[in-house]
Amino acid sequence: MASPLLLRQVLLLQACFHNYQRFTAGAVAARHRPWCSAAASLSSDEADEKTKFGSISNNSFVRKAQFPSSQSRWEDDPDYRKWKDKEEEILSDIEPIVMLAKDILHSGRYMDGARLNVEDEKAIVEKLLAFHPQSEDKVGCGLESIMVDRHPQYRQSRCLFVVRTDGGWIDFSYQKCLREYIRDKYPTHAERFIRQHFKRGSG
Numbered sequence: 001m002a003s004p005l006l007l008r009q010v011l012l013l014q015a016c017f018h019n020y021q022r023f024t025a026g027a028v029a030a031r032h033r034p035w036c037s038a039a040a041s042l043s044s045d046e047a048d049e050k051t052k053f054g055s056i057s058n059n060s061f062v063r064k065a066q067f068p069s070s071q072s073r074w075e076d077d078p079d080y081r082k083w084k085d086k087e088e089e090i091l092s093d094i095e096p097i098v099m100l101a102k103d104i105l106h107s108g109r110y111m112d113g114a115r116l117n118v119e120d121e122k123a124i125v126e127k128l129l130a131f132h133p134q135s136e137d138k139v140g141c142g143l144e145s146i147m148v149d150r151h152p153q154y155r156q157s158r159c160l161f162v163v164r165t166d167g168g169w170i171d172f173s174y175q176k177c178l179r180e181y182i183r184d185k186y187p188t189h190a191e192r193f194i195r196q197h198f199k200r201g202s203g
Helices: 004-031 044-066 068-074 078-106 120-125 135-139 174-185 190-197
Strands: 143-150 158-164 171-172
Touching: 068 171, 078 120, 078 174, 078 190, 120 143, 135 158, 143 190, 174 190
Parallel strands: none
Antiparallel strands: 143 158, 158 171
């Protein structure tokens, strides 16, 4: 009769051989996995990218725990806090007139070619048109009213027009008016604010 030690060794060898068979069968099955699976549908580049971005994402969480981010360091900087406070002040200042201009142009309250009512016209003239860098040229011989209509070149866009006392009319950009207003009232922070909040070339 086999000794207990020999019997244990035989059983151990059988278990190892069984596990080896299961492992090799699984590897072969993985190689022949059907192409309809999500993993198989990824190209090797896409799989590499997923792994790469996954590891970067995980590492970034670890780094955030160990080191404060540059954003956190900026937030503690007094100059950065002053800028953020001033940015909020400018946004609060211009928000009412921006909302009015957008409402006039996009809400459907005014049809193409319609002239603004007295209240809206007063706000647009005093808070926008007065700050346009060429406001005198825009008004020309005199201001009759403010009109909403299609842009003469970009027909899908609507804009504001000065209607002159001689019957002529010319478009003007409310964003250009806003930029000049901000430069006039907030000269120290104007250019930074304009870079961050206005589309490049919006005129």
